[in-house]
Amino acid sequence: MPRPGLSDSATGSPLLTRLRRLGAVSVEAQGALAAAITLSVPVAARRDLATEGGELGPPRAIVSGWAARMRLLADGRRQIVSLLLPGDLIGVRRQVSAISPSTVIAITEVAVALLPHACSGAGLADAYAMSSALEEAHLLAQIARLGRFTAQERIADMLLELFERLGLAGLTDPDGFAMPLTQEMVADSLGLTPVHVNRMLQVARRSGEIVWRPGRVTLVDPATLAQKIGRSPVVVSRAFPRY
Amino acid sequence: MPRPGLSDSATGSPLLTRLRRLGAVSVEAQGALAAAITLSVPVAARRDLATEGGELGPPRAIVSGWAARMRLLADGRRQIVSLLLPGDLIGVRRQVSAISPSTVIAITEVAVALLPHACSGAGLADAYAMSSALEEAHLLAQIARLGRFTAQERIADMLLELFERLGLAGLTDPDGFAMPLTQEMVADSLGLTPVHVNRMLQVARRSGEIVWRPGRVTLVDPATLAQKIGRSPVVVSRAFPRY
DNA sequence: CGGCCCGTTGATAAAACTCAAACGACGTGG
DNA sequence: CCACGTCGTTTGAGTTTTATCAACGGGCCG
Numbered sequence: 001m002p003r004p005g006l007s008d009s010a011t012g013s014p015l016l017t018r019l020r021r022l023g024a025v026s027v028e029a030q031g032a033l034a035a036a037i038t039l040s041v042p043v044a045a046r047r048d049l050a051t052e053g054g055e056l057g058p059p060r061a062i063v064s065g066w067a068a069r070m071r072l073l074a075d076g077r078r079q080i081v082s083l084l085l086p087g088d089l090i091g092v093r094r095q096v097s098a099i100s101p102s103t104v105i106a107i108t109e110v111a112v113a114l115l116p117h118a119c120s121g122a123g124l125a126d127a128y129a130m131s132s133a134l135e136e137a138h139l140l141a142q143i144a145r146l147g148r149f150t151a152q153e154r155i156a157d158m159l160l161e162l163f164e165r166l167g168l169a170g171l172t173d174p175d176g177f178a179m180p181l182t183q184e185m186v187a188d189s190l191g192l193t194p195v196h197v198n199r200m201l202q203v204a205r206r207s208g209e210i211v212w213r214p215g216r217v218t219l220v221d222p223a224t225l226a227q228k229i230g231r232s233p234v235v236v237s238r239a240f241p242r243y
Numbered sequence: 244m245p246r247p248g249l250s251d252s253a254t255g256s257p258l259l260t261r262l263r264r265l266g267a268v269s270v271e272a273q274g275a276l277a278a279a280i281t282l283s284v285p286v287a288a289r290r291d292l293a294t295e296g297g298e299l300g301p302p303r304a305i306v307s308g309w310a311a312r313m314r315l316l317a318d319g320r321r322q323i324v325s326l327l328l329p330g331d332l333i334g335v336r337r338q339v340s341a342i343s344p345s346t347v348i349a350i351t352e353v354a355v356a357l358l359p360h361a362c363s364g365a366g367l368a369d370a371y372a373m374s375s376a377l378e379e380a381h382l383l384a385q386i387a388r389l390g391r392f393t394a395q396e397r398i399a400d401m402l403l404e405l406f407e408r409l410g411l412a413g414l415t416d417p418d419g420f421a422m423p424l425t426q427e428m429v430a431d432s433l434g435l436t437p438v439h440v441n442r443m444l445q446v447a448r449r450s451g452e453i454v455w456r457p458g459r460v461t462l463v464d465p466a467t468l469a470q471k472i473g474r475s476p477v478v479v480s481r482a483f484p485r486y
Numbered sequence: 487c488g489g490c491c492c493g494t495t496g497a498t499a500a501a502a503c504t505c506a507a508a509c510g511a512c513g514t515g516g
Numbered sequence: 517c518c519a520c521g522t523c524g525t526t527t528g529a530g531t532t533t534t535a536t537c538a539a540c541g542g543g544c545c546g
Contacts, residue, residue, distance in 0.1 A: 053478070071387040074473040079390040081383050093336070093379065095372035097482040101380040129338035136336065137344040139382045140324050144314040146389035147322040147434030151502070182524060191390030196502055198526065214511095214524075230317040235296070239340040394534075425492065436535055441494065457492080487546105494541080503532070509525080516519080 013037050014169035015061050015113065018087030021168055022130040029121020037063055040113035049090065049104040049112065056098040058114055059128075060090045065110030066180050069102040070188070080189035082138060083107075083162070083181075087169035089115065089131050108180045133236040138165075141234065146191045151200045153229045154190040159210060159217055160226050164233055176211075176218035256280050257412035258304050258356065261330030264411055265373040272364020280306050283356035292333065292347040292355065299341040301357055302371075303333045308353030309423050312345040313431070323432035325381060326350075326405070326424075330412035332358065332374050351423045376479040381408075384477065389434045394443045396472045397433040402453060402460055403469050407476055419454075419461035 012020075016033055019025055025033070040063040043049060049067055050057060067084040081102050084090065090104065092115070118125035141161065145154050162179075166172045183201065184194040192200075204210040209225050211218040219225060226232070255263075259276055262268055268276070283306040286292060292310055293300060310327040324345050327333065333347065335358070361368035384404065388397050405422075409415045426444065427437040435443075447453040452468050454461040462468060469475070 069383075071383060071391075073387070073391060077391045079387045081386050093372070093375060095376050095480055096369055097480045098376065099479060099481060101376070101383050101477075101479060126339055129336070132336060133338050133341065133344070136379070136382075139379075139386065140312075140314060140344050142386055143324050143382065143389060144316070144322045146386060147432075148314075148316060148320045184524080189390075193503055194525085195504085195527090198524095199502095202526085234344075236342060236344060237338060237340045238342060427492080437492090438494085438536085439534055442534095445494085489544100489546090491544085492542090495539085497538090498536080500535070501533085504530085506528085508527075510523105511525100512521105512523085514520085514522100516517105 012170070013063060014086035014171055015063050017170040018168050019124075019127040019131070022134070023127030024123045025127055026122035026124075029116070029124045029127075032116035032120045032124075036061075036113040036116050040111040043106045043110045043112055045106050045109050047106050049106060049110070050100040050102070052100055052103040054100055056091045056094065056100045059092045059094065061113050061115050062086050062088045062090070063111040063113050066107040067104055067110050068107055068185070068189070069104050071102055078188055079191065080185065082135070082142060083189065085162070085165055085169060086171060088135070088165075089128065092128050092132050107185065130237060134234065137234045137236050149229075151190070151192055151196055152203060154192070155186070155197065155200055155204060156209065156225055156229050157231055158186070158190060159219060160222060160229075160231055161234070162217075163219055163222060175220070175222075176216060179212070179215060179217040255413070256306060257329035257414055258306050260413040261411050262367075262370040262374070265377070266370030267366045268370055269365035269367075272359070272367045272370075275359035275363045275367075279304075279356040279359050283354040286349045286353045286355055288349050288352050290349050292349060292353070293343040293345070295343055295346040297343055299334045299337065299343045302335045302337065304356050304358050305329050305331045305333070306354040306356050309350040310347055310353050311350055311428070311432070312347050314345055321431055322434065323428065325378070325385060326432065328405070328408055328412060329414060331378070331408075332371065335371050335375050350428065373480060377477065380477045380479050392472075394433070394435055394439055395446060397435070398429070398440065398443055398447060399452065399468055399472050400474055401429070401433060402462060403465060403472075403474055404477075405460075406462055406465060418463070418465075419459060422455070422458060422460040 015037060016030060019033065020030070052071070062084050064086050069081045069084065071079045071081055084104065091098070091100070116124065118128055138161065141157075145157055149157060163172060163177060166177045171177060183197045187194040187197045190197065201210070201212055205212065209220055211220065258280060259273060262276065263273070295314070305327050307329050312324040312327065314322045314324055327347065334341070334343070359367065361371055381404065388400055392400060406415060406420060409420045414420060426440045430437040430440045433440065444453070444455055448455065452463055454463065
């Protein structure tokens with residue numbers, strides 16, 4: 001029986017929504033998370049949340065806003081390794097004296113919370129593990145996208161993945177979502193140039209699959225689009241069939 | 244004081260060598276590993292070690308031989324997500340009812356061992372965590388390669404990574420290593436076509452950087468090559484400076 | 487001997503990049 | 517209130533990189 005302020009529908013924080021969908025999080029654990037969320041700190045856009053080669057820092061979570069894990073090359077090229085959306089975790093896989101394998105940068109203004117330790121409530125460890133598995137699955141998806149997808153497929157696949165992930169955190173409308181990325185960021189994520197992203201977006205737009213007003217993406221028919229590029233939803237466990 | 248049969252130099256199994264370099268593995272833990280290695284089972288080349296969407300199975304390790312994690316697309320395209328070398332672990336990051344996010348295929352004949360549980364000896368958990376962190380770092384490197392490297396850079400970077408990883412398991416000569424991959428597999432790993440891999444290999448060969456006799460790769464000057472493409476060794480912890 | 491796998495080569499086509507410039511929206515300062 | 521700069525998007529022309537298709541050759545094994 002959901003209690004007011006923790007309902008799954010709309011009022012909960014994306015972090016709470018997501019973790020509750022990833023594991024059977026106990027009431028105490030939800031309390032610990034809620035407490036952590038109230039203590040979350042803001043980070044301005046373009047600020048680093050972690051630096052490649054620097055200390056990894058304690059496990060954290062994105063409470064609101066978008067961030068990107070990226071790799072910077074010596075000559076200025078850069079590659080966004082993965083996007084961090086509200087509800088995503090940072091640095092849960094730790095080892096002694098861990099250093100960060102990538103730079104994490106806030107794309108929008110971001111609120112970051114310190115994650116409660118897995119032992120501060122039943123189900124937390126499971127939810128963290130599930131989140132971690134999802135993250136790895138998304139890395140694999142990114143590799144397949146970059147290695148074997150055409151530019152058009154990459155764009156469609158990425159938008160579908162975002163739709164899926166934001167949906168898990170309760171942040172989608174029925175047919176789209178708020179999109180803070182610029183075309184240049186999409187290009188850095190998909191291994192393309194901004195110009196080419198622009199042109200391929202126009203193709204998708206003209207074919208009626210995708211509408212991209214700055215700030216918002218509308219997927220006209222996600223299911224058909226997914227089928228067209230051969231995409232199936234990311235699944236990492238049978239225990240939670242939706243993901 | 245190393246004991247006979249467990250010396251770091253050459254006689255040890257690549258799995259033992261690698262894990263001992265990744266963490267301070269206790270003598271009991273080494274015993275458990277050695278026992279697991281004697282019980283390892285052979286898998287023929289081209290056989291599956293795991294199937295995408297199937298049960299993940301218990302944590303295992305590659306004792307000898309090479310394997311590949313790959314993603315298969317509906318239309319026959321395929322992308323090798325990562326290579327599994329002797330000493331690498333499979334499925335250490337687990338969660339309830341885990342399913343495999345990728346297909347794992349034996350490239351050569353492979354020997355696979357069941358991993359001792361992390362509690363069967365001090366230091367094992369650390370070593371597993373370090374291995375897991377290394378694996379993630381290599382996934383990130385793969386993403387940057389595919390997204391932002393030219394074909395030539397991809398080839399050089401991949402060979403340098405293999406040199407580095409095989410070195411950690413004690414499987415390199417001073418200037419190269421045994422290479423069981425076909426050019427087609429390299430292509431599937433680097434997101435290229437076999438023809439293009441062939442042509443770029445010839446360029447590298449003529450420029451004197453890389454010698455690729457079938458079955459063996461020689462890196463004429465790894466340090467200079469690494470500098471040329473802006474590659475620095477993968478590091479995931481300050482506790483073990485080499486890696 | 488014959489077939490197959492792997493590496494190699496050539497000719498051509500497609501995909502994506504580069505460079506350059508213009509345009510609209512937006513905010514800022516005069 | 518308008519001029520101005522910035523940022524993100526859009527457009528055009530020409531080039532480079534990579535893919536495609538097709539074929540051939542050598543080694544190895546049955």
